[in-house]
Amino acid sequence: MGIRVLDGIEELIGNTPIIGLHRMFPGYSIYAKLEYYNPTFSVKDRAAFYMVKKMIERGEIKSGDTIIEATSGNTGLGLCMASIIFGLHFIATVFDDVSEDKIKLLQSLGATVIICPSELPSNEIGGYVWLAQALAAEYPHIHYINQFSNPDNPEAHIFSTGPEIWNALNGKIDLFVNTVGTGGTISGVSHFLKKKNPNIQTIAVEPVGGIYRDFFYGNPIKFKDHLIHSISDNFISKNFNKELIDDVVQVCDSEAFSCCIEMMRTEALCIGTSAGCTIGAIKKLIQEKVILHQTHVVCTLADSALKYSDSLLNETFWEEHRFSRPGKLTGDENVYLQKFFQKSGISKEVQICN
Ligand SMILES: Cc1ncc(COP(=O)(O)O)c(C=O)c1O
Numbered sequence: 644m645g646i647r648v649l650d651g652i653e654e655l656i657g658n659t660p661i662i663g664l665h666r667m668f669p670g671y672s673i674y675a676k677l678e679y680y681n682p683t684f685s686v687k688d689r690a691a692f693y694m695v696k697k698m699i700e701r702g703e704i705k706s707g708d709t710i711i712e713a714t715s716g717n718t719g720l721g722l723c724m725a726s727i728i729f730g731l732h733f734i735a736t737v738f739d740d741v742s743e744d745k746i747k748l749l750q751s752l753g754a755t756v757i758i759c760p761s762e763l764p765s766n767e768i769g770g771y772v773w774l775a776q777a778l779a780a781e782y783p784h785i786h787y788i789n790q791f792s793n794p795d796n797p798e799a800h801i802f803s804t805g806p807e808i809w810n811a812l813n814g815k816i817d818l819f820v821n822t823v824g825t826g827g828t829i830s831g832v833s834h835f836l837k838k839k840n841p842n843i844q845t846i847a848v849e850p851v852g853g854i855y856r857d858f859f860y861g862n863p864i865k866f867k868d869h870l871i872h873s874i875s876d877n878f879i880s881k882n883f884n885k886e887l888i889d890d891v892v893q894v895c896d897s898e899a900f901s902c903c904i905e906m907m908r909t910e911a912l913c914i915g916t917s918a919g920c921t922i923g924a925i926k927k928l929i930q931e932k933v934i935l936h937q938t939h940v941v942c943t944l945a946d947s948a949l950k951y952s953d954s955l956l957n958e959t960f961w962e963e964h965r966f967s968r969p970g971k972l973t974g975d976e977n978v979y980l981q982k983f984f985q986k987s988g989i990s991k992e993v994q995i996c997n
Pocket residue numbers: 685686687715717718822823824825826827828829872873874915917918945946
């Protein structure tokens with residue numbers, strides 16, 4: 644079959660591959676939807692494009708207008724794409740510990756990026772969410788997207804991600820496992836899957852320090868900062884629909900980071916840190932026997948390791964946080980390589996990195 648010629652980048656949104664994680668979880672039926680196959684390399688392209696398209700269809704914005712969004716980067720990148728497609732200007736408000744890779748991509752794709760201090764609560768004066776709202780309130784030509792309560796965010800997943808998962812796995816699903824940022828992905832996919840089969844369970848994943856587990860169980864909420872970008876911020880997103888969730892599992896930062904490296908080395912899947920958190924939760928659920936050999940599990944892996952060159956891919960970051968990187972799977976190359984370097988008199992000139 645020939646390769647179809649596309650008419651534009653929007654045709655590459657969604658229809659991402661689903662892969663069985665048979666090397667990472669031998670003997671289990673665990674499937675992952677690789678969302679970094681979207682145009683700006685994350686799941687957020689789906690919601691970003693859909694939210695803007697809907698605003699245009701409703702006549703709320705038109706070509707030449709300006710949109711603004713509070714983003715930890717990935718929604719912003721999707722909105723850059725949507726802005727290019729629909730001829731809009733885009734302002735992104737981000738906090739100052741967003742990865743440099745995302746900031747550079749946002750700038751390169753034409754966004755105006757405003758960096759806010761991360762020590763301020765997101766919704767209070769100077770915080771990145773507050774600023775996006777305040778600018779839109781001040782200037783009528785600026786339109787706030789508001790992924791945290793915009794119903795088009797989960798709806799994007801009701802119409803795309805959910806059906807794609809259901810169809811690819813022929814409905815053979817017992818458990819859906821997913822992280823929570825705005826809650827758009829988990830609420831939308833869970834809505835669709837539970838409508839198809841109410842026995843499907845949905846487990847939300849967040850880093851230790853996140854507030855969704857306490858929120859879910861009605862406990863007092865106390866946010867503690869963590870290192871997993873784009874998920875479990877310091878406020879509850881309206882688009883997280885508790886009614887569609889059956890449990891919330893927490894994973895510590897070091898485990899999430901280690902799972903990323905393990906996935907790279909066992910499956911050759913270069914996943915980002917929220918995806919590492921998801922894999923950590925699946926491991927935990929296997930240990931706790933919530934996931935059995937016969938359980939059919941599906942998750943989405945939201946973005947790619949390439950967006951985290953200053954943390955996940957940076958050895959110094961691992962050392963600073965005292966995280967231990969999983970060892971290499973293969974043998975004793977270092978021993979004979981060093982021997983060869985010494986014999987050749989090049990030990991000082993060359994360096995082994997692994
Ligand atoms: C890397 C990453 N993982 C997970 C999520 C969570 O997605 P959602 O906002 O649909 O909950 C996001 C959202 O921005 C993200 O960027």
